[in-house]
Amino acid sequence: MTSVKQVQITFDCEEPERVARFWCEVLGYVVPPPPPGFAGWDEFDRSLPPERQGSAFACVDPTGAGPRLFFQRVPEGKVVKNRVHLDVRVGTGLVGAARVAALEAECARLIALGAVRVELLLADGFNESCLVMQDVEGNEFCLD
Numbered sequence: 001m002t003s004v005k006q007v008q009i010t011f012d013c014e015e016p017e018r019v020a021r022f023w024c025e026v027l028g029y030v031v032p033p034p035p036p037g038f039a040g041w042d043e044f045d046r047s048l049p050p051e052r053q054g055s056a057f058a059c060v061d062p063t064g065a066g067p068r069l070f071f072q073r074v075p076e077g078k079v080v081k082n083r084v085h086l087d088v089r090v091g092t093g094l095v096g097a098a099r100v101a102a103l104e105a106e107c108a109r110l111i112a113l114g115a116v117r118v119e120l121l122l123a124d125g126f127n128e129s130c131l132v133m134q135d136v137e138g139n140e141f142c143l144d
Helices: 016-027 041-046 096-112
Strands: 008-013 056-059 068-073 086-088 116-121 130-134 140-143
Touching: 008 016, 016 056, 016 068, 096 116, 096 130, 096 140
Parallel strands: 008 068, 086 140
Antiparallel strands: 056 068, 116 130, 130 140
16 A cells, blocks of 8 residues: 655745745745744844855645645756646636636736736647746746
């Protein structure tokens, strides 16, 4: 029998805290408490060697049901399409114009947070409509 493992989704990025806070807003996630002995994450970050400051940030599902998202600074910029991406499920159970309207409404909210709209893919008889977007650092994701 196979056991279910917890997963963490890790993003390589330039500005971990900025990207993490964007995803907190998208998903309703929160920043976890800082390590014991620190009043906040800024204080913890200042305790690190200069080259490690600002190098990582995380956010979690406040219900504990969803995976932890971890954001780590990497030296190289994004140059190609993601091989893995998140689908943000906003149109579940909806079809046709109602689904597109839900996708468009969420798209407008996320654009205000710094996301970029890429392309609306309309239902084709096999797949329902979805909307391709990019987060604040250009990582692709879909509103599904």
